[in-house]
Amino acid sequence: MCLAVPGEIIEITGGDPLTRMARVSFGGVIREASLAYVPEAKPGDFVLVHAGFALQTIDEEEARRTLELLEQMGGAAGEAPE
Amino acid sequence: MSEFALSCPAPLEERERVLMAHGGGGRLMRELIERMFAARLEPQHETDSAVLALPGGRLAFTTDSFVVRPLFFPGGDIGSLAVHGTVNDLAMAGAAPVALSAAFILEEGLEMETLRRVVDSMAQAARRAGVRIVTGDTKVVERGSADQMFITTAGVGALIQDEELAPWRVTPGDEVVLSGDIGRHGMAVMSAREGLALESEILSDSAPVHGEALSLLRGGIGVHCMRDLTRGGLASAVIEIARAAGVRVTLEEDRIPVREDVRAACELLGFDPLYVANEGRFIAFVAAGEGERAAALLPGAAVIGKVTEAGGGAVTLRSVIGAARLLDLLSGEQLPRIC
Amino acid sequence: MRHLDEYRDAARARALAAEIARVMTRPWRIMEICGGQTHAILRFGIDQLLPPGLELVHGPGCPVCVTPLERIDRAIALAETPGAVLASFGDMLRVPGSGTDLLSARARGARVAMVYSPLDAVRLAEKEQDSQIVFFAVGFETTVPGVALAVREAQRRGLNNFSILSAHVLVPPALRAILGSPQNRIQGVLAAGHVCTVEGYADYEPIARQFGAPVVVTGFEPVDLLQGILLCVRQLEEGRAEVENQYSRAVRREGNPAAKTMVREMFEPVDRPWRGIGVIPLSGLALRPAWREFDAEARFPYSGREAREPAECISGLVLQGAKKPPECPAFGTRCTPERPLGAPMVSSEGACAAYYRYGRHHV
Secondary structure, eight states, X not given: OOOOEEEEEEEEOOOOGGGOEEEEEETTEEEEEEOTTOTTOOTTOEEEEXXXXXXXXXXXXXXXXXXXXXXXXXHHTTSOOO | OOOOOSSOOOOOTTOOBOOGGGGTTSHHHHHIIIIIIIHHHOOOOSOSSOXXXXXXXXXXXXXXXXXXXXXXXXXXXXXXXXXXXXXXXXXXXTEEEEEEEEEEEEETTOBHHHHHHXXXXXXXXXXXXXXXXXXXXXXXEOTTSSSSEEEEEEEEEEESSSSOOSGGGOOTTOEEEEOSOOOHHHHHHHHHSTTTOEEOOOOOOOOOOHHHHHHXXXXXXXXXXXXXXXXXXXXXXXXXXXXXXXXXXXXXGGGSOOOHHHHHHHHHHTOOGGGSOOSSOEEEEEOTTOHHHHHHHSTTOEEEEEEEEESSOOEEEEOTTSOEEEEOOOSSOOOOOOO | OTTTGGGGOHHHHHHHHHHHHHHOOSOEEEEEEEHHHHHHHHHHTHHHXXXXXXXXXXXXXXXXXXXXXXXXXXXXXXXXSTTEEEEXXXXXXXXXXXSOOHHHHHHTTOOEEEOSSHHHHHHHHHHXXXXXXEEEEOOSTTTHHHHHHHXXXXXXXXXXXXXXXXXXXXHHHHHXXXXXXXTOOOOEEEEEHHHHHHHOSTTHHHHHHHHTOOEEEEOSSHHHHHHHHHHHHHHHHHTOOOEEESOTTTOOTTOOHHHHHHHHHHEEXXXXXXXXXXXXXXXXXXXXXXXXXXBHHHXXXXXXXXXXXXXTOOHHHHHTTSSOGXXXXXXXXXXXXXXXXXXXXXXXXXXXXXXXHTTGGGO
């Protein structure tokens, strides 16, 4: 369930907090999404969009940490844990 | 950019919309035929049937209907689609297209300007494909009985070689060559559908492929079977051939070219690119060992899989993470989903 | 695509699969809650990379599959009502109700509009002042904030021709029902990542404790799923039963406070029947009295006949993870995507359709 896709905020197209919309780029395809639930989001941020609504900003630091953990594990696969 | 037509048609006097009378067999219909169709498509005149001089031997003959909505989409329209689709069916049989027919069913109330744009586009597509639309027909139906316009075509072509191209010739060891990246047409049409509001630069891949397809034959590639991808996408085309040929086929997902924006549009709607419509792509089952040479003859092509064994008619896809799954036909069109 | 392709990397997936195999010393049974996760598992063939002995059970996180018959029948009745238009996500259009489905009803003249966002339904209402637009609000906690905002937007625009038919359902009550069932054999859980993006995961902590089952909040890409499975297996091997967050790039423990606040302001929990399972108390959402004017149930009277499921359909057992689709006598024969007996064969992520499409019926 819950198909939500990460996209980059290109441009915020105004509105008060509840009606705030943005043009969001998904791999080059742009669709409008509501930013009502991510009031702190700004152009350049990645957001997770579901049915036309941004539900969360992607935490770049956490993403980096996740990938780093995977890299470490990749090197240690099959060996004793560090 | 439209090309300048030598016989510049005078505008149909003040008729902004198609009327029932335009299909009535009388003066209005004559005007429509002469000024809208004959002036642009240059058919043979004044006879019920076109007469063609064809080489001796066997002909390819095909027919198709076009009901696309919206009529105009990024990269094409129903008119160019009709020409390309028909020419491509002939090419898949290994035939050089000779002539096409075009029959129109028009909805009462259709804007004349819309019809004009479509017919111009057909004329241009036909010229570029090197084929003539030699005969046609027009009918008008009451408002509500057709979705603006339906076009039905037929085409004849001359086979350029004696060896038949057909599923029965597909055999274990054959390689599957895909002529280019997939999913553009379906996603271009989806982008244009009202209510989806996607801004994208995806253009339909609608194009004649006979030049490419026949270049494989002329290049001495051992082609066993070809099929153009249309509705149902790459997956459906491969499955149909595998079943008809009674062979098992394996495809490698990471070898199948998909443009990033097409992939992104698919992700947004929950579509699988393998099942998205194409209008300018084809697959060729070629003899073992000739896949790379065949792909080199076609810009953007790739060898995407092979026929592994006889028996069954199943198609397996090895996913990007290396695990396999069986591909099946979808029961209907993919619908955008949020779940 | 950024934040997506990295999690479809073959090398990372293989490394995770190898680590899972290394860590496992005995068989385990893990349930992934979300239908989207089931879909990904089967589409990418993730289960094939797992060691034998690790069984993945597909849970009821397919709102399309669990939407009760009565809701679908009501939606169809609304679509057939003169002057009304039923706006729905594409997902619901082929799901059979008691007799027919929305797409077939449309073919017979009912007005059904497919939309991609609840806001599209509001725009439609503004455009078609002479029609009553009813939005078929299905979905788990992920979808509710958007619907809530759409209702608010309809109010802001002064629309009196917009309402919603709520079929929203909640995960935690269903999870409790499954883990608490005497037939339960599930030992660990992958929680639905996007539901937790909205709601956070604090609600799962008492569940993990009460049932002694580890709960790992997991994403939807192959690497996410494999990493979630690894974290879950590690806990099981170590005898722990905690809530962990694999999907940390998109999920915080507190979820999205703004979305949660909006949802609680406008909706209240109600008892809801789950198709094939039965009534789970306080597992659904309905608009609060203050917002009742936008509730299609209040606006349109419904004298529906009693909803009846085909006797052969065992979707409830499948949704609870008690049976796998190929174990159903009708699977692939009397029940196919073309002629489905129940919802899990229609929905793109229903366990039965996923098995059928990805060929498990050949295995």
